[in-house]
Amino acid sequence: MQRSSSILAVMVVSFVVLLAGGAGAAAAAVAQPVPLFVFGDGTLDVGNNNNLPGDEDVGDPPRANHPYYGIDFPGGKATGRFSNGYTMADFIAKYMGYEMSPPAYLSLSGPVNMDGFTGVNYASADAGIRNSTNAGLTIPLSKQISYFATTRSQMESKLGRLAMSDLLSRSLFLLAVGTMDLLPDCNYFLTFPPSPPDNKTEVQRLVEFYNASVTSLYGMGARRFAVVNVGLVGCGPTVDTRRGGGSGGGGGCDARMNGLAAEFNAALGALLAGLRSEKRRLRYSLADFYGFSNATFANPSAAGFVNIDSSCCPGPCMPFPYFNQPPCDNRAQYWFWDGGYTTEQAAMVAAAAFYNGTAKFTTPVNFKQLIRRKK
Ligand SMILES: *[C@@H]1O[C@H](CO)[C@@H](O)[C@H](O)[C@H]1NC(C)=O
Ligand SMILES: *[C@@H]1O[C@H](CO)[C@@H](O)[C@H](O)[C@H]1NC(C)=O
Ligand SMILES: *[C@@H]1O[C@H](CO)[C@@H](O)[C@H](O)[C@H]1NC(C)=O
Ligand SMILES: *[C@@H]1O[C@H](CO)[C@@H](O)[C@H](O)[C@H]1NC(C)=O
Numbered sequence: 161m162q163r164s165s166s167i168l169a170v171m172v173v174s175f176v177v178l179l180a181g182g183a184g185a186a187a188a189a190v191a192q193p194v195p196l197f198v199f200g201d202g203t204l205d206v207g208n209n210n211n212l213p214g215d216e217d218v219g220d221p222p223r224a225n226h227p228y229y230g231i232d233f234p235g236g237k238a239t240g241r242f243s244n245g246y247t248m249a250d251f252i253a254k255y256m257g258y259e260m261s262p263p264a265y266l267s268l269s270g271p272v273n274m275d276g277f278t279g280v281n282y283a284s285a286d287a288g289i290r291n292s293t294n295a296g297l298t299i300p301l302s303k304q305i306s307y308f309a310t311t312r313s314q315m316e317s318k319l320g321r322l323a324m325s326d327l328l329s330r331s332l333f334l335l336a337v338g339t340m341d342l343l344p345d346c347n348y349f350l351t352f353p354p355s356p357p358d359n360k361t362e363v364q365r366l367v368e369f370y371n372a373s374v375t376s377l378y379g380m381g382a383r384r385f386a387v388v389n390v391g392l393v394g395c396g397p398t399v400d401t402r403r404g405g406g407s408g409g410g411g412g413c414d415a416r417m418n419g420l421a422a423e424f425n426a427a428l429g430a431l432l433a434g435l436r437s438e439k440r441r442l443r444y445s446l447a448d449f450y451g452f453s454n455a456t457f458a459n460p461s462a463a464g465f466v467n468i469d470s471s472c473c474p475g476p477c478m479p480f481p482y483f484n485q486p487p488c489d490n491r492a493q494y495w496f497w498d499g500g501y502t503t504e505q506a507a508m509v510a511a512a513a514f515y516n517g518t519a520k521f522t523t524p525v526n527f528k529q530l531i532r533r534k535k
């Protein structure tokens with residue numbers, strides 16, 4: 161208690177000095193990593209879905225709380241991460257200077273503790289931008305953002321409005337969502353050409369919801385957005401299986417689904433560029449997961465991968481069909497861990513490219529530059 165109030169005092173003092181234009185205080189503030197707030201799907205989930213109740217109408221949420229999830233996590237523990245180890249959220253957090261991702265929102269037992277605060281992770285495996293995507297089984301993006309509003313009011317009551325606003329304006333808001341909205345299995349009504357009532361395409365509607373989400377976060381004080389676009393959705397082992405690839409992986413990709421992902425990504429890029437010019441002090445880094453996956457798939461061995469089309473853990477790690485088969489031994493050489501989410505190794509190489517890579521896979525700056533830049 162004493163420690164937390166003295167840290168609070170330091171923060172308040174440095175904020176006051178910052179207001180007065182003190183460069184020394186600014187340098188001191190940079191030494192601690194800024195908080196990280198995480199939104200999206202299983203690419204980033206670190207256990208929220210474990211805490212979701214089952215829904216008797218639609219069944220149980222997707223949960224990675226059983227072997228062989230976490231087989232390479234410290235202690236071999238299944239934490240709810242859809243990975244054999246760490247996720248992309250963990251690696252971004254590690255590169256920022258943390259041990260791993262901030263905790264899952266639904267695992268917190270009380271109001272946030274500002275003593276040693278690292279941020280909060282709201283991501284939920286299989287969640288979408290739309291409320292209707294995997295409805296009842298996940299925390300959709302809009303709900304994740306309303307959870308952030310709760311966190312924010314807890315922060316405000318501990319820090320006061322000014323210190324909270326300053327902290328949020330420096331924090332990193334990491335988003336990776338959209339894949340699930342583009343999978344026809346999750347959206348039977350998905351229509352590709354413009355359609356009534358508004359004559360828009362599905363992609364246009366999704367990007368409008370994305371706009372509303374980013375705008376809502378901005379309205380609550382978020383200024384630095386690290387956005388990961390959708391990958392090659394048509395190359396996932398589940399897609400392959402549906403197309404007759406057997407126990408995960410048939411080699412090919414669904415070109416139409418990848419085309420839809422490319423269309424979404426192009427619209428997302430235009431949206432972020434537009435928001436940057438519309439909103440004062442909004443900054444972003446758009447990470448090209450699609451391009452990064454595509455480049456890796458074009459030359460897997462250059463990046464140390466031997467398998468980029470089937471899942472390392474096709475049995476117990478995939479919802480259907482249940483095979484009682486252990487995961488592959490060479491997990492660091494597989495891109496896909498389960499039916500759609502990647503291995504720890506794939507998450508690590510992608511996160512490294514996005515955090516501090518060359519300009520090839522991030523626009524207009526990488527995550528590290530986004531965090532470092534002055535207002
Ligand atoms: C989702 O539901 C929330 C709360 O009911 C609503 O405010 C929001 O507009 C909906 N968003 C989408 C994308 O459908
Ligand atoms: C949608 O397209 C139809 C047919 O072209 C047209 O009649 C209708 O007015 C359009 N609706 C809107 C909202 O633009
Ligand atoms: C985001 O949505 C708002 C409200 O509809 C709109 O005014 C704004 O132009 C949109 N921004 C972009 C970049 O699409
Ligand atoms: C994907 O990779 C191929 C080479 O395999 C390249 O020709 C193509 O331009 C790439 N597409 C994207 C969107 O990066």
Ligand SMILES: *[C@@H]1O[C@H](CO)[C@@H](O)[C@H](O)[C@H]1NC(C)=O
Nearest residue numbers: 255256512515516517518528
């Ligand atoms: C980021 O990249 C620069 C230049 O390549 C390198 O010197 C630095 O060590 C990297 N930092 C991290 C945290 O990876």
